[in-house]
Amino acid sequence: MRILDTDRVSNSEVLHWEVKFPFPLSNRDYVFIRRCVVLPRSIVVLSKSTQHPSIPPSRHCVRVDNYNSVMIVTAETDINKEGFWFELVYVDDPKCNLPSSISSWASSSGMMEFLAKVHTTALKKKQQRDHKV
DSSP states (O other): OEEEEEETTTTEEEEEEEEOOOTTSOEEEEEEEEEEEEOSSEEEEEEEEOOOTTSOOOSSEEEEOOEEEEEEEEESSOTTSSOEEEEEEEEEOOOOOOOHHHHHHIIIIIHHHHHHHHHHHHHHHHHHHHHHO
16 A cells, blocks of 8 residues: 555545455455544544546556545544554445355455454554563
8 A cells, every 4th residue: 555645734645555356356456535533532534435647547456446434443541542442334346246155255254254363463463562561
C-alpha cells in the first residue's frame, strides 16, 4: 500500500493498494481516499474508492472501483493507553464470480477465522513486547 497524495487540512490521503488473490484469480487493486477523524476516545477511518491520474487501471490487476469502509476504533479508557475495540463496515465489489458455497464460507466462518488469527498474533506481539521491557 502506498500513499499517492495527502491533504493535511482535511486529514485525508489517497492510497493505492494491490491485493494478491489466489490462483487462478487475478490480483485486485484499489485506489481510495482515506480520511481519519480523531475524537476524544475514538478514531474514525472513512475510506471510499476514487480515481487518481498517477494510477490508471492496468492489465495485470482488476481495479476495484466500488469500495467503501468505515472503521471505528474506540479506547477502553484512554486513547493513549492499551485496550481498544474496533468496528468495521466494509463493502466492495471485487469483480469475481465465486460459487455461493465459497461466498457463504468466507462471510460466515472465513472472516471469523481471519479475525481470530489477527487476535492471536496481536496477543503474541504484546507478550514479546512486554518481555523486552
